[in-house]
Amino acid sequence: MNARILGLIYVTLAVLFETLGQLACKHSAENARADDGILGLLRRLWREKSVALGILCFAVDAGFWTLALRRLEVSLAFPASSLGFVFVVVLSRLWLQEQVSSERWIGVSLILGGVVLVGLS
Amino acid sequence: MQSVAENIAITHQRRTVWFGLALAIALDTITQMCWKSAVEHVPESLGLWPSLAYAFSLPLFHLTLLLFLLQFVNWMTVLAHADLSYAQPITALSYVTVSAASIIFFHEPLSSLRLTGLVLILLGVWFISRTDHRTADSTATQQEGTFPAEVLQ
Numbered sequence: 001m002n003a004r005i006l007g008l009i010y011v012t013l014a015v016l017f018e019t020l021g022q023l024a025c026k027h028s029a030e031n032a033r034a035d036d037g038i039l040g041l042l043r044r045l046w047r048e049k050s051v052a053l054g055i056l057c058f059a060v061d062a063g064f065w066t067l068a069l070r071r072l073e074v075s076l077a078f079p080a081s082s083l084g085f086v087f088v089v090v091l092s093r094l095w096l097q098e099q100v101s102s103e104r105w106i107g108v109s110l111i112l113g114g115v116v117l118v119g120l121s
Numbered sequence: 122m123q124s125v126a127e128n129i130a131i132t133h134q135r136r137t138v139w140f141g142l143a144l145a146i147a148l149d150t151i152t153q154m155c156w157k158s159a160v161e162h163v164p165e166s167l168g169l170w171p172s173l174a175y176a177f178s179l180p181l182f183h184l185t186l187l188l189f190l191l192q193f194v195n196w197m198t199v200l201a202h203a204d205l206s207y208a209q210p211i212t213a214l215s216y217v218t219v220s221a222a223s224i225i226f227f228h229e230p231l232s233s234l235r236l237t238g239l240v241l242i243l244l245g246v247w248f249i250s251r252t253d254h255r256t257a258d259s260t261a262t263q264q265e266g267t268f269p270a271e272v273l274q
Binding site: 022023025026028029030032033038041042045051085088089092093096097098099100101103104106107108109110111112113114115116117118119120121 | 194196197198200201202204205206207209210213216220232234235237238239240241242243244245246247248249250251252253256257
Protein backbone atom coordinates (compact mmCIF):
# COMPACT_ATOMS: atom_id res chain seq x y z
CA MET A 1 0.00 0.00 0.00
CA ASN A 2 1.43 3.39 -0.83
CA ALA A 3 2.34 5.80 1.95
CA ARG A 4 -0.25 8.40 0.99
CA ILE A 5 -3.22 6.02 1.17
CA LEU A 6 -1.96 4.57 4.44
CA GLY A 7 -1.55 8.13 5.75
CA LEU A 8 -5.12 9.01 4.78
CA ILE A 9 -6.38 5.85 6.51
CA TYR A 10 -4.55 7.00 9.68
CA VAL A 11 -6.12 10.48 9.36
CA THR A 12 -9.58 8.91 9.04
CA LEU A 13 -8.97 6.71 12.10
CA ALA A 14 -7.67 9.71 14.08
CA VAL A 15 -10.73 11.77 13.15
CA LEU A 16 -13.05 8.86 13.94
CA PHE A 17 -11.56 8.45 17.42
CA GLU A 18 -11.72 12.20 18.01
CA THR A 19 -15.41 12.14 17.09
CA LEU A 20 -16.04 9.15 19.38
CA GLY A 21 -14.23 11.03 22.15
CA GLN A 22 -16.48 14.06 21.64
CA LEU A 23 -19.59 11.87 21.66
CA ALA A 24 -18.48 10.18 24.90
CA CYS A 25 -17.82 13.60 26.49
CA LYS A 26 -21.20 14.88 25.35
CA HIS A 27 -22.89 11.74 26.71
CA SER A 28 -21.28 12.18 30.12
CA ALA A 29 -21.92 15.95 30.23
CA GLU A 30 -25.57 15.24 29.45
CA ASN A 31 -25.79 12.72 32.32
CA ALA A 32 -24.06 15.07 34.75
CA ARG A 33 -25.93 18.27 33.92
CA ALA A 34 -27.94 20.16 36.56
CA ASP A 35 -28.23 23.72 37.81
CA ASP A 36 -25.62 23.69 40.57
CA GLY A 37 -22.65 25.20 38.72
CA ILE A 38 -19.28 23.91 37.55
CA LEU A 39 -18.19 22.19 40.78
CA GLY A 40 -21.38 20.11 40.94
CA LEU A 41 -20.93 19.17 37.29
CA LEU A 42 -17.29 18.13 37.87
CA ARG A 43 -18.22 16.07 40.95
CA ARG A 44 -20.76 14.08 38.95
CA LEU A 45 -18.45 13.79 35.92
CA TRP A 46 -15.88 12.15 38.19
CA ARG A 47 -18.24 9.17 38.47
CA GLU A 48 -19.07 9.01 34.75
CA LYS A 49 -17.26 6.13 33.04
CA SER A 50 -17.74 7.68 29.60
CA VAL A 51 -15.40 10.58 30.53
CA ALA A 52 -12.53 8.09 30.84
CA LEU A 53 -13.63 6.48 27.58
CA GLY A 54 -13.62 9.93 25.92
CA ILE A 55 -10.09 10.72 27.17
CA LEU A 56 -8.91 7.27 26.01
CA CYS A 57 -10.37 8.01 22.55
CA PHE A 58 -8.46 11.35 22.45
CA ALA A 59 -5.23 9.51 23.31
CA VAL A 60 -5.78 6.96 20.49
CA ASP A 61 -6.65 9.92 18.21
CA ALA A 62 -3.30 11.59 19.07
CA GLY A 63 -1.49 8.33 18.30
CA PHE A 64 -3.07 7.88 14.86
CA TRP A 65 -2.57 11.59 14.10
CA THR A 66 1.15 11.25 14.85
CA LEU A 67 1.35 8.19 12.56
CA ALA A 68 -0.52 10.14 9.85
CA LEU A 69 1.83 13.13 10.06
CA ARG A 70 4.84 10.83 9.57
CA ARG A 71 3.46 9.77 6.16
CA LEU A 72 1.63 12.87 4.94
CA GLU A 73 2.53 16.50 4.48
CA VAL A 74 0.55 18.79 6.82
CA SER A 75 -1.01 20.54 3.79
CA LEU A 76 -2.87 17.29 3.02
CA ALA A 77 -3.41 15.95 6.56
CA PHE A 78 -4.92 19.19 7.88
CA PRO A 79 -7.69 19.64 5.25
CA ALA A 80 -8.44 15.88 5.46
CA SER A 81 -9.01 16.24 9.21
CA SER A 82 -11.97 18.56 8.52
CA LEU A 83 -13.83 15.30 7.84
CA GLY A 84 -14.35 15.41 11.62
CA PHE A 85 -17.03 18.09 11.26
CA VAL A 86 -19.08 15.73 9.07
CA PHE A 87 -18.61 12.76 11.44
CA VAL A 88 -19.64 14.87 14.46
CA VAL A 89 -22.82 16.17 12.85
CA VAL A 90 -23.88 12.80 11.37
CA LEU A 91 -23.25 10.88 14.60
CA SER A 92 -24.82 13.61 16.80
CA ARG A 93 -27.95 13.17 14.71
CA LEU A 94 -27.91 9.36 14.73
CA TRP A 95 -26.79 8.64 18.30
CA LEU A 96 -27.67 11.76 20.30
CA GLN A 97 -30.96 12.50 18.45
CA GLU A 98 -29.96 16.12 17.83
CA GLN A 99 -32.04 17.86 15.19
CA VAL A 100 -29.74 19.04 12.41
CA SER A 101 -31.64 21.73 10.50
CA SER A 102 -30.76 22.69 6.92
CA GLU A 103 -29.25 25.92 8.31
CA ARG A 104 -26.89 23.88 10.45
CA TRP A 105 -25.94 21.69 7.47
CA ILE A 106 -25.20 24.80 5.37
CA GLY A 107 -23.04 26.16 8.19
CA VAL A 108 -21.09 22.92 8.53
CA SER A 109 -20.57 22.69 4.73
CA LEU A 110 -19.22 26.27 4.62
CA ILE A 111 -16.87 25.53 7.53
CA LEU A 112 -15.72 22.33 5.80
CA GLY A 113 -14.91 24.26 2.61
CA GLY A 114 -13.22 26.99 4.62
CA VAL A 115 -10.98 24.58 6.54
CA VAL A 116 -9.94 22.86 3.28
CA LEU A 117 -8.94 26.24 1.79
CA VAL A 118 -7.05 27.24 4.96
CA GLY A 119 -5.25 23.89 4.86
CA LEU A 120 -4.31 24.25 1.19
CA SER A 121 -3.04 27.82 1.62
CA MET B 122 -45.33 34.78 34.17
CA GLN B 123 -44.11 31.27 33.52
CA SER B 124 -43.38 32.08 29.90
CA VAL B 125 -41.40 35.17 30.90
CA ALA B 126 -39.38 33.05 33.32
CA GLU B 127 -38.88 30.45 30.60
CA ASN B 128 -37.74 33.10 28.15
CA ILE B 129 -35.28 34.46 30.68
CA ALA B 130 -34.10 30.88 31.31
CA ILE B 131 -33.43 30.33 27.61
CA THR B 132 -31.64 33.70 27.30
CA HIS B 133 -29.58 32.88 30.38
CA GLN B 134 -28.68 29.46 28.99
CA ARG B 135 -27.81 30.92 25.59
CA ARG B 136 -25.47 33.45 27.25
CA THR B 137 -23.80 30.67 29.24
CA VAL B 138 -23.25 28.69 26.03
CA TRP B 139 -21.90 31.69 24.12
CA PHE B 140 -19.57 32.67 26.96
CA GLY B 141 -18.30 29.07 27.14
CA LEU B 142 -17.76 28.93 23.37
CA ALA B 143 -15.90 32.28 23.37
CA LEU B 144 -13.74 31.02 26.25
CA ALA B 145 -13.13 27.71 24.40
CA ILE B 146 -11.95 29.57 21.30
CA ALA B 147 -9.77 31.96 23.34
CA LEU B 148 -8.20 29.08 25.32
CA ASP B 149 -7.64 27.11 22.11
CA THR B 150 -5.83 30.07 20.54
CA ILE B 151 -3.64 30.68 23.61
CA THR B 152 -2.89 26.94 23.89
CA GLN B 153 -1.80 26.72 20.25
CA MET B 154 0.47 29.77 20.69
CA CYS B 155 2.01 28.36 23.89
CA TRP B 156 2.47 24.93 22.37
CA LYS B 157 4.15 26.31 19.27
CA SER B 158 6.45 28.52 21.38
CA ALA B 159 7.29 25.54 23.59
CA VAL B 160 8.01 23.25 20.60
CA GLU B 161 10.28 25.89 19.06
CA HIS B 162 12.53 25.67 22.14
CA VAL B 163 13.09 21.92 21.59
CA PRO B 164 16.30 21.27 19.57
CA GLU B 165 15.48 19.53 16.26
CA SER B 166 18.46 17.19 16.55
CA LEU B 167 16.82 15.24 19.41
CA GLY B 168 14.91 11.97 18.85
CA LEU B 169 11.30 11.35 19.84
CA TRP B 170 11.74 10.42 23.54
CA PRO B 171 14.54 12.90 24.34
CA SER B 172 12.53 15.71 22.73
CA LEU B 173 9.44 14.71 24.78
CA ALA B 174 11.59 14.68 27.95
CA TYR B 175 13.00 18.09 26.97
CA ALA B 176 9.47 19.47 26.39
CA PHE B 177 8.36 18.26 29.85
CA SER B 178 11.15 20.33 31.41
CA LEU B 179 9.88 23.59 29.85
CA PRO B 180 7.61 25.89 31.94
CA LEU B 181 5.81 26.84 28.70
CA PHE B 182 4.88 23.18 28.24
CA HIS B 183 3.55 22.99 31.82
CA LEU B 184 1.45 26.04 31.03
CA THR B 185 0.19 24.26 27.88
CA LEU B 186 -0.89 21.24 29.96
CA LEU B 187 -2.66 23.50 32.47
CA LEU B 188 -4.47 25.21 29.57
CA PHE B 189 -5.56 21.79 28.25
CA LEU B 190 -7.09 20.99 31.64
CA LEU B 191 -8.93 24.34 31.78
CA GLN B 192 -10.12 23.78 28.23
CA PHE B 193 -11.49 20.34 29.13
CA VAL B 194 -13.45 21.66 32.15
CA ASN B 195 -14.87 24.54 30.13
CA TRP B 196 -15.76 22.26 27.21
CA MET B 197 -17.70 19.90 29.51
CA THR B 198 -19.78 22.83 30.81
CA VAL B 199 -20.53 23.87 27.22
CA LEU B 200 -21.58 20.31 26.31
CA ALA B 201 -23.82 20.15 29.39
CA HIS B 202 -25.95 22.90 27.82
CA ALA B 203 -25.54 22.75 24.04
CA ASP B 204 -25.83 20.23 21.18
CA LEU B 205 -22.53 18.70 20.07
CA SER B 206 -23.50 19.42 16.44
CA TYR B 207 -23.90 23.11 17.46
CA ALA B 208 -20.87 23.62 19.73
CA GLN B 209 -18.20 21.61 17.90
CA PRO B 210 -18.50 23.28 14.46
CA ILE B 211 -18.55 26.74 16.09
CA THR B 212 -15.11 26.07 17.59
CA ALA B 213 -13.85 26.20 13.97
CA LEU B 214 -13.67 29.95 14.74
CA SER B 215 -10.35 29.14 16.39
CA TYR B 216 -8.89 28.68 12.87
CA VAL B 217 -9.67 32.37 12.36
CA THR B 218 -8.25 33.50 15.72
CA VAL B 219 -5.15 31.25 15.43
CA SER B 220 -4.50 32.66 11.93
CA ALA B 221 -4.92 36.22 13.22
CA ALA B 222 -2.59 35.54 16.17
CA SER B 223 -0.02 33.86 13.86
CA ILE B 224 -0.02 36.95 11.65
CA ILE B 225 0.33 39.30 14.64
CA PHE B 226 2.81 37.37 16.82
CA PHE B 227 4.72 35.10 14.42
CA HIS B 228 4.47 37.47 11.39
CA GLU B 229 3.15 34.70 9.11
CA PRO B 230 1.83 35.94 5.73
CA LEU B 231 -1.91 35.91 4.84
CA SER B 232 -2.62 34.60 1.32
CA SER B 233 -5.85 35.33 -0.53
CA LEU B 234 -6.65 31.58 -0.49
CA ARG B 235 -6.39 31.50 3.31
CA LEU B 236 -8.43 34.71 3.60
CA THR B 237 -11.19 33.13 1.46
CA GLY B 238 -11.16 30.04 3.68
CA LEU B 239 -11.40 32.14 6.84
CA VAL B 240 -14.36 34.10 5.41
CA LEU B 241 -16.14 30.80 4.59
CA ILE B 242 -15.57 29.59 8.18
CA LEU B 243 -16.98 32.86 9.57
CA LEU B 244 -20.05 32.52 7.32
CA GLY B 245 -20.55 28.90 8.36
CA VAL B 246 -20.34 29.75 12.06
CA TRP B 247 -22.84 32.56 11.52
CA PHE B 248 -25.32 30.07 10.00
CA ILE B 249 -24.91 27.62 12.88
CA SER B 250 -25.23 30.35 15.52
CA ARG B 251 -28.70 31.10 14.14
CA THR B 252 -29.96 27.58 14.99
CA ASP B 253 -31.23 26.45 18.44
CA HIS B 254 -28.29 25.59 20.67
CA ARG B 255 -30.20 22.68 22.16
CA THR B 256 -32.55 20.37 20.24
CA ALA B 257 -31.99 16.91 21.72
CA ASP B 258 -34.14 17.23 24.85
CA SER B 259 -37.29 19.38 24.86
CA THR B 260 -37.77 19.10 28.66
CA ALA B 261 -34.47 20.86 29.25
CA THR B 262 -35.80 24.42 29.17
CA GLN B 263 -38.51 23.53 31.70
CA GLN B 264 -35.94 22.09 34.10
CA GLU B 265 -33.78 25.17 33.82
CA GLY B 266 -36.78 27.47 34.12
CA THR B 267 -36.65 27.04 37.88
CA PHE B 268 -33.24 28.65 38.18
CA PRO B 269 -33.94 32.22 37.00
CA ALA B 270 -37.43 32.06 38.55
CA GLU B 271 -35.72 31.95 41.95
CA VAL B 272 -33.65 34.95 40.97
CA LEU B 273 -36.81 36.82 40.00
CA GLN B 274 -38.47 36.45 43.40
